[in-house]
Amino acid sequence: MFSRALKPAALAVQNGAKNFSTTSQRNFKVVVAGAAGGIGQPLALLLKQNPLVTRLALYDIAPVTPGVAADLSHMNTPAKVSGHKGPEELSAAIKDADVVVIPAGVPRKPGMTRDDLFNTNASIVRDIALSIAQNAPKAIVAIITNPVNSTVPIASEVLKKAGVYDPNRVLGVTTLDVVRAATFVGEINGVDPTSVAVPVIGGHSGITIIPILSQCQPALKLSDPAKIKALTERIQEAGTEVVKAKAGGGSATLSMAYAGARLTASVLRGLKGESNVVECAYVKSSLTEATYFASPVVLGKSGVEKVLGYGTLNEFEQQLLKAALPELAKNIKTGEDFAKK
Numbered sequence: 001m002f003s004r005a006l007k008p009a010a011l012a013v014q015n016g017a018k019n020f021s022t023t024s025q026r027n028f029k030v031v032v033a034g035a036a037g038g039i040g041q042p043l044a045l046l047l048k049q050n051p052l053v054t055r056l057a058l059y060d061i062a063p064v065t066p067g068v069a070a071d072l073s074h075m076n077t078p079a080k081v082s083g084h085k086g087p088e089e090l091s092a093a094i095k096d097a098d099v100v101v102i103p104a105g106v107p108r109k110p111g112m113t114r115d116d117l118f119n120t121n122a123s124i125v126r127d128i129a130l131s132i133a134q135n136a137p138k139a140i141v142a143i144i145t146n147p148v149n150s151t152v153p154i155a156s157e158v159l160k161k162a163g164v165y166d167p168n169r170v171l172g173v174t175t176l177d178v179v180r181a182a183t184f185v186g187e188i189n190g191v192d193p194t195s196v197a198v199p200v201i202g203g204h205s206g207i208t209i210i211p212i213l214s215q216c217q218p219a220l221k222l223s224d225p226a227k228i229k230a231l232t233e234r235i236q237e238a239g240t241e242v243v244k245a246k247a248g249g250g251s252a253t254l255s256m257a258y259a260g261a262r263l264t265a266s267v268l269r270g271l272k273g274e275s276n277v278v279e280c281a282y283v284k285s286s287l288t289e290a291t292y293f294a295s296p297v298v299l300g301k302s303g304v305e306k307v308l309g310y311g312t313l314n315e316f317e318q319q320l321l322k323a324a325l326p327e328l329a330k331n332i333k334t335g336e337d338f339a340k341k
């Protein structure tokens with residue numbers, strides 16, 4: 001169970017780092033749902049600079065949304081920006097989207113777990129997913145809203161109920177875990193972090209975040225098991241590190257916008273037919289007994305083209321996986337039960 005072919009796991013970071021293609025062969029409509037928020041605004045700023053994006057629709061319930069759209073629309077890049085405020089404008093925002101990125105919902109405050117966000121965020125993701133089912137059933141859906149381990153199953157169940165579910169088109173965004181792992185390893189190894197590739201598998205909360213440091217490229221310059229454990233825990237708790245540092249002002253927004261823009265850029269590169277686009281993402285999966293699982297995936301013309309394995313895990317990583325699976329199963333069930341209600 002722990003040894004599976006992992007061809008391009010390490011490519012995940014390097015591919016993603018090549019963010020913006022200059023040879024646009026298709027025009028894509030990208031929607032940011034939650035576009036006025038801490039993640040949404042810088043994410044929209046980065047997407048406005050992606051030449052593959054020709055239409056950028058910003059949706060949020062916040063009154064400032066049309067203003068955010070007006071502001072971004074003055075940038076001299078090709079994407080035409082539209083602003084959509086409130087549920088009555090959701091359909092127009094989503095209509096004919098190629099990609100819908102969802103950072104809508106509340107963030108953590110110190111002392112909260114991501115699961116504590118469930119009660120508020122579950123219905124937000126459900127309602128946006130319903131609109132996707134009605135207005136852009138073929139769109140790739142990239143979910144940032146926490147708890148990702150549960151919100152991805154919610155969106156999947158909603159799409160299923162509407163008869164338009166395609167598991168290859170629904171992704172939970174775990175790119176920030178990959179970005180953080182590369183950053184921290186870059187610091188330890190004393191190298192440019194964009195040259196570092198570390199697959200991160202499992203899910204997106206605490207012990208479900210499993211960095212595969214034994215597969216790090218270039219190899220991690222740490223051999224002391226205690227230091228490897230400490231680095232693993234830092235990656236698992238990096239979100240909490242930011243929540244504490246922001247002292248009640250929210251959670252990671254700027255690094256998440258960077259990571260979300262990278263994942264979206266990779267999705268678009270896949271859609272336009274580029275080959276070997278690999279990112280880690282939380283997707284429907286049969287790699288383990290968890291029915292959704294983050295691993296390297298190949299992105300192609302219709303979303304996830306192939307779920308790649310996670311290669312050979314060392315003893316320590318096997319233990320991490322063992323600990324993560326029951327937690328993941330619980331989170332998935334919570335999401336599915338909510339959506340089936």
Ligand SMILES: NC(=O)C1=CN([C@@H]2O[C@H](COP(=O)(O)OP(=O)(O)OC[C@H]3O[C@@H](n4cnc5c(N)ncnc54)[C@H](O)[C@@H]3O)[C@@H](O)[C@H]2O)C=CC1
Nearest residue numbers: 034036037038039060061062104105106107144145146256
């Ligand atoms: N997947 C990941 O790695 C990460 C996920 N997150 C999650 O992203 C989410 C957003 O975080 P922030 O941007 O910091 O929060 P924020 O509070 O700054 O922004 C959230 C935005 O969502 C909007 N919103 C609320 N209900 C909505 C609805 N029904 N429809 C549309 N928009 C709605 C709000 O008006 C607000 O503009 C949180 O759930 C957070 O936990 C944050 C960091 C990393």
Ligand SMILES: O=C([O-])CC(=O)C(=O)O
Nearest residue numbers: 108146176239240251252
């Ligand atoms: O920690 C949080 O609540 C936000 C998040 O998911 C992250 O930064 O990884």
